[in-house]
Amino acid sequence: MNNVPMTVAGEAALREELEHLKKVERPRISDAIAEAREHGDLKENAEYHAAREQQSFTEGRIMEIEGKLAGAQVIDVTQIAKTGKVIFGTTVSLINIETDEELSYKIVGEDEADVKNNLISIGSPIARALIGKEEGDVVVVRAPGGEVEYEIDEVQHI
Incomplete structure (x- = not known):
């Protein structure tokens, strides 16, 4: 099995969700199923079927x-020597050469990506273009709207 890169924060969020599902949701759903069973005929019991469906979803998410x-493969970027190079887990400040617009992205694992919060996946076109580059380098990102040039302003290991 291939190791999938994940930040420390991403691992913590998944562990927190897992604990919530096991300790809160699972018992709540079991109680709902037990209560629905007490209502009698299970064939036409909508509460029972809804609780079973919820149980199935929860167990699937736990797995x-x-x-x-x-x-x-949890990577703690704060423990890696600061080289000024863009690597997994670093936060990169960019300047769009054409518009002078400033952007900042943190490169994270696939499951952690959230563009609205400036978290981009390691597999995204912009992250692939940035990996291995250094502060001051100019990178060309092939985006759906065409090619965009960015200058790497700063690389932070936070």
Whole structure:
């Protein structure tokens, strides 16, 4: 099985969700199923079927998270020597050469990506273009709207 890169924060979020599902949601759903069973005929019991569906979803999500954590390679970027190079987990400040617009992205694992919060996946076109480059380098990102040139202003290991 291939190790999937994940930040420390990403691992913590998955572990927190897993704990919530196991300690809060699982018992709540079991109680709902037990209560629905007391209402009698299970064939036409909508509460029972809804609770069973919720149980199925929750158990599936638990298995999914456990699988992701088992295959995760957690990388703590703060423990890596600061070289000024863009690597997994670094936060990169960019300047769009054409518009002088400033952007900042943190390169994270696939499951952690959230563009609205400036978290981009290691597999995204912009991250692939940035990996291995250094402060001051100019990179060309092939985006759906065409090629965009960025200058790497700063690389932070935070």
